[in-house]
Amino acid sequence: MEWAVFWRIVEGARAEVGSDTERVAQVLLRRLRALASDEIEQFEELWFQAQDELYRWPIRDAATLLLGSIDDNDFLAVQDWIVSHGRQTMQRVQDDPDSLVELAPDRHNARIDWFCGLPLEAHIAATGSPLAIDGPSGSDTPAGTPADMTDETRTRQRFPRLTAYLDNNPWVEAPWGRAAS
Numbered sequence: 001m002e003w004a005v006f007w008r009i010v011e012g013a014r015a016e017v018g019s020d021t022e023r024v025a026q027v028l029l030r031r032l033r034a035l036a037s038d039e040i041e042q043f044e045e046l047w048f049q050a051q052d053e054l055y056r057w058p059i060r061d062a063a064t065l066l067l068g069s070i071d072d073n074d075f076l077a078v079q080d081w082i083v084s085h086g087r088q089t090m091q092r093v094q095d096d097p098d099s100l101v102e103l104a105p106d107r108h109n110a111r112i113d114w115f116c117g118l119p120l121e122a123h124i125a126a127t128g129s130p131l132a133i134d135g136p137s138g139s140d141t142p143a144g145t146p147a148d149m150t151d152e153t154r155t156r157q158r159f160p161r162l163t164a165y166l167d168n169n170p171w172v173e174a175p176w177g178r179a180a181s
Contacts, residue, residue: 025084058147081110
């Protein structure tokens with residue numbers, strides 16, 4: 001499967017149902033079930049590659065500002081969530097992690113594991129057996145170096161849009177803490 005086909009499937013699912021991420025996952029599953037078993041496997045391999053491209057500290061740091069503290073499982077769901085928004089969104093987040101703020105209206109879906117296992121489920125439906133793919137092959141730790149998110153000044157310089165979002169949404173935990181009012 002070519003990347004263009006992969007993105008056509010992902011972006012087509014979102015275009016069909018709009019901003020409802022749960023329904024995007026449902027449509028994506030339906031589309032995967034229509035593929036041949038080898039295409040489902042290829043789709044999953046490309047999905048894992050897309051996840052690997054997002055497995056970076058600056059993106060995890062940006063997600064922490066948007067969502068509050070996240071663990072490794074949360075970050076995997078966040079990567080899936082970003083991929084589900086399509087190629088252009090994923091590229092923007094890679095190029096400028098501060099642009100993750102653009103997904104704030106859908107932030108309630110970021111930690112939900114809507115997409116994990118969809119290719120497996122589609123493959124079982126198509127063949128009666130699970131996939132033979134082991135999962136992401138990337139590093140055990142995100143690429144790059146984590147930022148000191150407790151340094152408010154540097155965090156504001158690095159992520160001006162996300163920290164402005166935090167300022168406007170005090171219910172999201174700031175990694176540097178907040179002064180008592």
